[in-house]
Amino acid sequence: MANINISCIAIIGKQNNPLYIKNFNPSHADLKYHYIAHTSCDVMEERAAMKAQDMYLGVLFSMEDLSVYGYMTNTKIKFIAVLTVHDVIIKDLDMKNIFRRIHAAYVNHASNPFYEIDSEKMIKSKKFEQEIDAIGRGRALEGGNRNSLPATAP
C-alpha cells in the first residue's frame, strides 16, 4: 500500500454522471481529473463487457504520470482511482482493497434512506467525504470503517 499514491477518487453514476470527485493531488487541477474520470467511462464499459465476473477492472489507462484504475459495481456505479505513478508495481490486491473501501463507503452512503440513488446529483455528505478522504490519504478512518469488507485473497 505504501507505494500507492492516490491522486483522485471519483465515483460515477450509471448514467455516466459524476457523483463525487475528490482531488488529493494539488499538482493537477480538478478539471483534469474530471476529464480523466469522464474519459474512463468508455474504457470501463468496454472492459466490463469483456469480463463480467469481477468488479475490479484493473488499470484502465495511463496518461502522463497518472494511471487510472477502475472498479464497477453490479449496479453500474463506477469507481475510479487515479494514481500518480512514477515507476512502481501496483499490486492488484492493494488496489482491490482500496476499491472495496470505496465501495463500502458508497454503500454506507447509499443506505441512507434520504439519499436518492437515481437523483444524478453530486454526493454531499460529510461522513462520506470523511471516508473517502481517509481512503485517499491512505489511512484508516478514525474509529474504523464499520462496513469495510474483510480483505480476502482473490
Added chain:
Amino acid sequence: MLSRNNVSYWDNTKGLAGSLFYVVPEQAAYNLPPTRRFLQQTNQLHLAQQSLSPTAPSSPLYPDGLITPLWIRRHREQIPSVFIAVVDLWDRESIVGNADNGQRGFSDKGPLGVVDPMERDHDTSLAQDLLERRKVSQERGVKFAAVVMLQRSHMEDPSIEDRLNFVRKSAGLDIKNSFYVLPPSNNQEISDFAVNLQRSQYEGSMNYYKEQVKRHKKKRSNLPSTTASVRPGQQPHAGGSQQTLSVQGWMFRYDFKMGMFSECKQDIDNAVKFYESAYGLLIDMFPVTSTITPGAPGLQARTRRWAEAKVLADCLCLKICKFHLYLDAPSTALFNFRRHLIVFKAFSESWKMGDDSFEYWAWLGKQYRVFGDLLDIGTKAGFKLPIPSPGSVVYGSFAGMTEGSKDLNKFSGIGVGNGAAGFGVGPSGDAYVYGGSVGGGRGGGTHGPGAGVNPMLVLQHAGYFYHQSANCSVQRRLRFEMAEEAYPDSAVAPVPTSSRPYPPTLQSMNAERAIDHLALTIELLTKSYEQFKRHKAGRMTLFLASEIAGTYYTAGKFEMALKFFERIGKTYRKEGWNLILTSILKWSIQCAKELGFWENVVEYLIEMMSPDMPATEAKRLSVFDELLSILHTKIHPANTSVHKPLVLPMPQINSFVSCVVQFQTKQAFVASASKFQLQLATQGGQGALPKSFRLSYVLIEFSDPTLNHRFEDPRPLDRTDVQGSSERLSMKDRTGRTVEWINCDRCVYDTENKAWKTIVGLDINPHSTLVIEGALTPEKEQIIQVTKITLGVVTEQWNIALEYPTIECAEEGDQAGSQLNYMPLQKNPPRRQWLEVSRDPEDASSSAKLKFKHLDKGAKRAPLLRESKVEIQTLFKSPAYLDEFFPVVIKVRNGEAFPVAMEMDVELQPIDPSIESLDSVVLDPHAALKSLSAGSFQAAQTLHGIHLSKAGRPLSSSSVVQDLAVGEWAEQTIFVKALEIPTPRTIVCKVRYEVSLENEQKKSSTEKQHAFRVQFIPPFDAAVDYTPQLVHVSETKATQESETALVPILQSNVVDEKYGAVIVPALTHTEVYLMSTRVNNEGPWPVQVKEVKLIIGSESTTLSEPSAGGRDGAGGLGGLSRSHSIGRMRDRKKSLQEVGIRVELLDDGSIGLDGTGRFFEVSGDSESNLRPWRSGNLQTFNHLVRVIAADLDMAPEHIEIGYLRVQWRRFEDDGNATAPFVVTNIPLQPLELPKAQPYMTVDLPKDALVNRPFTARYEIHNPTGKTQELAMTVEPSEGMVYAGVMQATLRILPFANYSIRMNCYPLQAGLTRLPRVKLVINKRKPNRRRGQTSHQLQHPEGHEEVLVKIRGLTKMGGPQNTRTGPGETAVIFVKPETGSLE
C-alpha cells in the same frame, strides 16, 4: 515477382510464410560492388567510391563515424544474399532484319548433334557472363543462380537440351538450385515459378546472412578489449577532429551489423539481442565519460557526431521496440521506449537542454509521435494490443534508474540500478543481459496475491502517444516562446545571461521559428483523436476535442475553437460534468468575445449563472454583473447595434431558474375560470443567484393561442418600486427560501400581443420561488396544454427569450435524436405542487398562509370539457325504508342559453355486482304494485329515456319531446324500492341533451351526471318473547280450539282433521306459548300500518296473500333476509312434516297496544284514518301458539314460528299519502323448543311472608321414552331455611312426572332465592350402550352430568319475563311480616 515485394515498415512475417525476399531488380549490366579485398588486390582502392568504413578517408564516417544509413541501403539494395541472373537463350528469330532469319545454318539438325555455330557463339558468351557473375558473387559469399528463359521457338528445338546443358556446365552452375529454365508460360505459371524460385533460394539466403553474422562476430571478438585500448596518445596528437573510431565504436559497428544481418535473416530474437547490445554501447558514448571504455570522454554536445548519434540511438531504440512488438512482448517494448526517454532526459539535462528547453520537448514529442506511428502501423498490420488483466502479470520496472540517472557523473549507461529490472551492463561490459522479469509479459508471469502491474508498462494504443506528443508540442511551444522573448532577434545569436546560462543556439532558434507549433499540436491531437475514435473511446475524443479547441484558441482561430467547444459541451452537459462544462463555457465566452459573438456570450453567461456550475461566489457575481452590464449598459462594446432576438431553449442548457406551469384541476369547464400557476424557482441554494434578476416579461403559451398569458414588467433596471396592482404575498419556508405569490387572475386581453396581459413585478430574487397565479377562461371545448413558457429580457439592444417548452411538446416537436440534449433533471419533472393561499377569514389582510400542496401526477394538460349548464337537484327524505316505494324527486333546470329537450336515465347501482339485485326503480308505484301482485313484475334497476318536461306538467307519455325552456325546472319523481339489505344505494341520473354550439353546425351531445346515495333502513324491528304456558293458562283463555288444548297427555288416537295425520297420542307433546311480539318503528318517519298479521310458517304455503304472489311463494315477501328465511322455511317445512310438529295459532293477536296505551283495532279501519306510528313507537302483539310435537326426541331445537306481515305505508304529515301500502314481512326469532330431556318446573305461591313457611313444588318431567336416573342435591340459600332431604337419587319412568315438595321458611324480605335444587342426570348407561369411546376417554368415570333445567322461572334481579338460563335458582318475593309492618 515485384508485386509480392510489399515492403512495409511493419513486417512481422517469418520464414517461408510471407514474401520471402526483398527483390531488387537490376539491369543486366549490373555488377555487384567489388569487395574491398578485390580492390586491395587490384590496387584500386581509390575506386572504392563508397567505402563506408570510418577508416576510409573518403567515407562519410571518417574518421570516427559509427555507421551510416548508406551501409544499410547498400545491404538492402546493392548487396544481395542471392543473386539471380535472368537471361535469354539466344534465338535465331531474335535477329531482326536478318534475311536468314529463321534459317539455321544447317537445315536440319543431324543425329550427330552438330551444333549451330552461331548458337554456340552466343551460348558461350552467355555462359561466360554467368560464370563471371558467379565468381563475383562467390567472392562475397552470395549465392548465385541463373534463370534461362526460353522462347516459344525453343520448345520445338530438339537441340535445346544440349544447349542448356552446355551453358550450365560452362558457367559452372549446379543443376540443383542454381540453374533454372523457364519455358514460355502464362502469368500464373510465371508467378508460381517465382514463388518456387524464392523457396529454393531461401536457404542460400539464410546461409549468406548467417555467414555475415559469423564473420562480424569474429571481427568483433578480434577487437582489443575496451579497457585496454584507451587510445593512449591518440587524442593529443590527433587534435580532436582527427580522432579515430574507438574500440567501443567498432564494437558498436559490429553489433549493429550483426543485428542488421540477423534481421535480414529474419532472426528477430538475435537481431534484438545485437541491437540492444549496440544500443547499450551507443548510449555509453553520451555521458561525460564512458564506463565501457574507462576514461574515454563522451560525445561533445551539439557536435555533428553527437547529433548523429542521438538520431541513431533514437532509431535503434525504435527498432528494438519494434522487434519486441514483433516478438509479442509489448511491455518490453514499452519498457525500452520509456527507458530511452528517461536516459535521454538525464542526458539532456547534462547537455543543458533539459525540460526547460524547447529542444528537449521537440525531441520528446518526436519520440512519442514516432512510437505512436509505430504502434499505429503495427495495429493496422494486425498487432494486438495487450489487455491488462488484473492479477496476472508482473512487469518489470525501472527501479533505481531514475535515481541513477540523476547523478550523471556516476551514470554508466543504464545499469546502475539493474537488480530489479534485470537488465544493465554485464560485468564483461559488452552486452546487455536480457532480463527475465522484464519480459514477463512474454512468458505469462506470476500469478498470485502479489500480482501487480506497473501501469507505466502497459502498452496502450497510439492515441495516447500522440496525445503525449501533442502535450510535448505544447510544452515545446511554451519554451520556445519564452526563448523567443529572451532572444527576439533572429540574426543575433543568443548570448548566455545569468538567468539563462545555456541559451539555445541561433541555428536551433531559427529552425524553431520556422515551425508552426500550434498546427503541429493540432495535427497530433487530431491523430490522437482519430486513434481514440477508432478505439471507440468517445469520451476521450471529447477530451481531445477540448484540447484541440484550446489549441485553436491559442492559435487565434476562435471560430474553430468555438465550434469545437459547442460540439463537445453537449455531452458534458448531458452527463452532468459541470466542472468541465464550466471550463468549456469559460473558454467559449472568451472565444465569443474575441469574435464579437455577443449573443453567444450572453447565452453562455446565462448558463454560467446556473448553480450547477461550480464556481466561487465572487466568480458568480462577476458572471452576473457581466451579464447585466452586457444587457443593460449602452456603452458596452457589445451594444454597438441592436441585437437580433435571441432565443434560448432552456431545457438544453443548465438553467438558473426552473419554470413550471400547471393547472389546479385536471378538468376545466368551458366559460368558467380555471386557475393555473407559474412557478419560477431559482435553482440551488442560498447564494446561487447573487442578485435579483429582472425579467421583462413572462409569456405562457397554451395550445389554444387565444389563452396565452403575458405578464410584463416594464420597469427600467434602476427602479425597484412595486409594480402592478396585483395582490402579492410572500413568506419564507423552512429552508429559508422566499416564496412569493402574485395573484394575476385579472388579465386584460391585449390585442397587440394577442395575449392576456397584466403588469406585474418580475424580479427573480435570490433563493426564492415566484408563483404567479392566473386564471383562464376557455371558450370552446378542447384539451388545453401549456406549450411553452418564455421568460424574456428586453432592453434597448437585446431581446432575449428563455424558452421552456413543456416536455410533451418538445418531444413531439423534434425527433428522438435531439431529445438526448435535454438535461437529465428535466426529464423527471418534480412533483406537481400547488401553492395554496389559505386566509384567515377574520383577518384577511395579514395572515394569509402560503402552503405548497402536492397535486396528483399527470395533469399537465387540462382536458377542457364543455360545461353542462344543467342543474340537477334531488329531493328525498332520507333515510328510506326498505320495501317501500321510496319517492325521489329529481329536478332538472335548464341553465343553457336556449331551450333544449332533455332525456334522463336513472340507474340504481347494484350493491354487489355479482349478486342479482331485486331492487327496482319505477316511475309508477301503483302500477308496479299491481304487476307485482299479478306476478309479472320485473325488477328493473334502470330507467331509460325519461323525457323531462316542465315541472307541474303531467308526465306525457307521448314520444313528442318537449323542449325545456331556458331557466325552467323539470321535475320527475321516481320510486325506488329496495329489498332486504339495509345499506345505502347509489342512484345515478344522467341528463342528456343536444345543443348546437354557436360556431359549429354540428350538434354536440352533452351529458351531465348526478349521483346520489340514499340510505335504506328496515322500517320495523321486531322482538319476540316466548313464554311457555301451562295447560291451565290455555284453559283460562278458552278459545275456540280449547278442546285440543285440554287434550290430556295420554290421549287416545285422534285424527287431525287439518292434516289428516294420525297423531300417536302416547308420544304427542303439546306446549303452549304466549308469543309477545314487540314491533318497533325504527326509522325517523311515521308510518301508517294497515294490518299486522302473524303468519304461521306452516300456513304460509297455503295462504294466498295478494302480495305474496312472487315466485316460490316468497318472492314478494320482501322480509328481512329473504333468502335466508326461504331456506329456513323449506328446512322447517320438511322437518316439521317429518318430525310431526305442528304449530297452531290459538289466539290471534290482532289486538295491538300502541304507545299511548290505548287499544285500537288495526284492521277494519279506513285507510285514511289510520293513526300513524311515530318514530320509536312500540307496538306489542300477543299471540298464543300451540306447538304439538309428535316426538320431542326428533324435534329440532328451534322452530320457526313464522313471520309478522305488516302492511304499511309512509305517513305524510300533510296527509297526501300517495304511496300505496306495501308489505313488509318481519321474521321472528325462532322458538326454542325444549329438548327431549328431563326438565323441571317449579310451582310457587305468588308470594311469601317472612317467617311464614310455604311450600314450593318442583315437578320433574321426563318427556323422554327412557327411564332417567337423576341425582338431586339441594344447596342451601341465605334467605331461606329448608329442612328436608339434601341429597337423593330419583328415578323417573318415561313420560312420567315426579313431584318434590319443599317446605321453606323465609328469613328475609324481598326477592329471595329458594334453596337451589340441582338435578344431575346420570348418563352413564346410555353412554356405554352407544359406545361413545371418545366420551369415555374424556370422562374416565363414565358418567356425564347433565343439569336439569328449570323452565319458566322468574329470574333474579329482573321483573321482566325472560326465560331462565341454566343453573338458575327459583326466586320468590318474600313480603315482610304483616306484623312488623305495623
